Amino acid sequence: MRAAKHVAGLLGLMFTSGQALAAMQMNLSPGVTSFSQGAYDIHTMVMWICVAIGAVVFGAMIYSIFTHRKSKGAVSAEFHDNTAIEIIWTIVPFLILIAMAIPATKVLLAMEDTSNSDMSIKVTGYQWKWHYDYLGEDINFFSNISTPDAANLSTNASVKKDETYLLDVDNKLVIPVDTKVRLLFTSNDVIHAWWVPAFGVKKDAIPGYINESWVNVPEPGIYRGKCAELCGKNHGFMPVVVEAKSKEDYVAWVSGQKTAAAEAAASAEKTWTKADLMSHGEKVYATACGACHQANGEGLPNVFPGLKGSAIAVGDIAKHIDVVVNGVSGTAMQAFGAQLNDADLAAVITYERNAWGNDTGDVVQPSNIKAAR
């Protein structure tokens, strides 16, 4: 009796508490867009058709297993062919398949129609972050996981594990609601896949290709997803977070971004103190460099070189700047000149030359980077 009460209480909790429900999600979510609703409807239909066919086939099998057994004195029949029934069970599935194909085709055609969009955003995959470029708006930024510590066995334990664990970023992709946003996908290195389940959009970002899709989000909110195509070591630490804002809020956000961009440009002009460069550099290092070279600068033996005491980090400054700005072709070392501004680059190079006992005392200013570009 007490146990029954507990079960009833638990069930009640499950139905009343959204969190408990979310924790037990077992099915596709209908999502918020026409895409995800279309995928959900066709998923539901095909699943129930499969369940029905399964019930018939497994039902017949189970009946046979319990009835036609030797221990119950069953004697085997002689039949082993029946053309009529074979034709029936070829044609009936064919008709069922046509019934599935028609709605599937309709949904697919609607999804692939990217015409008449209101705005376009170019999404570029990098190992292991996303870059968003608002075409025609002069807004572009990187979106990194906001807990870089999670990607390492030694530091992972310090990160809190909750429902948004590994699903938070520093800069969200912001889009307006009730707007047809065309998304263009490409990649800077390996193949990634941009996926937000609530939108029903999953598209590969492939180097040398530009793929298209679109979203039209009806409700303001935060929508989370992940990279879905294995893209190397930190594939599991490459979230996608989209914030849909009301049209007014979106306009305010755009002007805020433009002000911030102007401030960043001004900061590249000034001369920084070493302490400022070091503290800013540590932050940049954590998001841009730490995934490979590790927070302690030691890298991963034979996979990613260490920077602690390395010939580049304590050697010639010009060479160091060149490697960071232009990358090393044929390796995983990217050209960060395209990803970071002069102030960020100056800060991170200063940091690398002075952290972990690399005490060169060198200071690199944004003007040095500008000159080297």
Next chain:
Amino acid sequence: MSAVIEEHHDHHDHKPSGIGRWLFSTNHKDIGTMYLWFSFVMFFIGGAMALVIRAELFQPGLQLVEPEFFNQMTTLHGLIMVFGVIMPGFVGLANWMVPMMIGAPDMALPRMNNWSFWLLPAAFGILIASLIMSLMGMGSAPNFGWTFYAPLSTTYGPASTDYFIFSVHLMGISSIMGAINIIATIMNLRAPGMSYMKMPIFVWTWFITAYLLIAVMPVLAGVVTMMLMDRNFGTSFFNAAGGGDPVMFQHVFWFFGHPEVYIMILPAFGVVSQIVPTFARKKIFGYSSMVYATASIAFLSFIVWAHHMFTTGMPVAGELFFMYATMLIAIPTGVKVFNWVSTMWRGSMTFETPMLFAIGFIFLFTIGGFTGLMMCIAPADFQYHDTYFIVAHFHYVLATGAAFSIMAAVYFWIPKWTGNMYDEKLGKLHFWMTAISANVLFFPMHFVGLAGMPRRIPDYSLQFAEFNAMASVGAFVFGFSQLIFLYNVIKTTRGGKKATDQVWDGADGLEWTLPSPAPFHSFTTPPTLK
């Protein structure tokens, strides 16, 4: 009576002795045995890797391995299970059973048979060596998934990728030679009176599988050769920066990869089609439709490859074509399942271990078939693609499908191989432990996949915790249950209740007319068919 026959045959059995018997063997039974043991050993190695994966995924957070090593585990687990367990397992069964089923003295090309086996330990030695080097801190083992998509495996691949390429070449050569041998045997060495439409279904399915192998293994060799060129000789087949095309890699890979899926399942259909009639004591229902269905599946397998690539941005016409073509596969596959059920219908069934595994196969493979049908619907596949839903799907068809059928086949034929009956109690225990734990392991993967968990990630957020914990518990029970199988097989080879020649009272076919254990050289003169 049987004792007299055994003595008579012993007299003619010139078994070579010592290690030379195995190294230089040209005997289809010895080579078949080696293939099966190789597959068994690889099953435990690949399985141990799966347990590393499941242990890491038991709860959110990184507890045991670095993400880099996790990727090496998923990659090698996939490669070993596909190329080291399922394929050699079926070739081993073909080696043992095809000559005996068609009344042949041996395989048609016995020396090539030896070579095609001995390439395998070399191939997997190279592959596993790269993991050992990784464990010793010298670079990384292949870490790009068993599908090794470029450019992750080319420009961004670890140094060991070249070992991997050489290893895949060796596996390919081995498979092609094995396939040629099986085709040559079936075409040339059938006993008088055994027309094609009288061959046992297992022989038919292997005959068709062998053609698939010959058609697609060179494509795999081609794709890894292009990788080798890109990595070492400055070509740009798959490098966009040099004018190459990363998507072409996927087209070429899946043109191999999709028929490969059927290479791993058609022989399983054959095994089940031998076992179900035996234990239902009734002829297989719709023999000719079984043959035609197998051939149709093989044909369709060549025109559906891009359903693995719906998210790569194909033109909508391409998506529709591959969606429709894939849906068609459900028809011949359905015919097979209906035929098995009809074979059981009004039979006189008993449920020894082989039959249990065969029935388990039909149930669980069909579930995998249903999820396959769901995934061929392109708009829904955008949600399923690269999630745990597909992981659930292909483990239902490969683990509880192909691997179940190999286990069924071992229990079915081991009395013929060793002359001893296996321990039925242990066999049944093994079946129930395996079947239940497999579902605890793989069924929750459907849920986490639909809820949005991508595959090949070492860590996840809290909402996926319950089902992942459940899957991990299932995985460990599944893994350790296989020790029962190992023990039972070893016990059977050492002794046990003597098997009769026919072994099963519903057994029908030439292999059951031979003494148990089958003599070293069988059918030196062709048998006559009734």
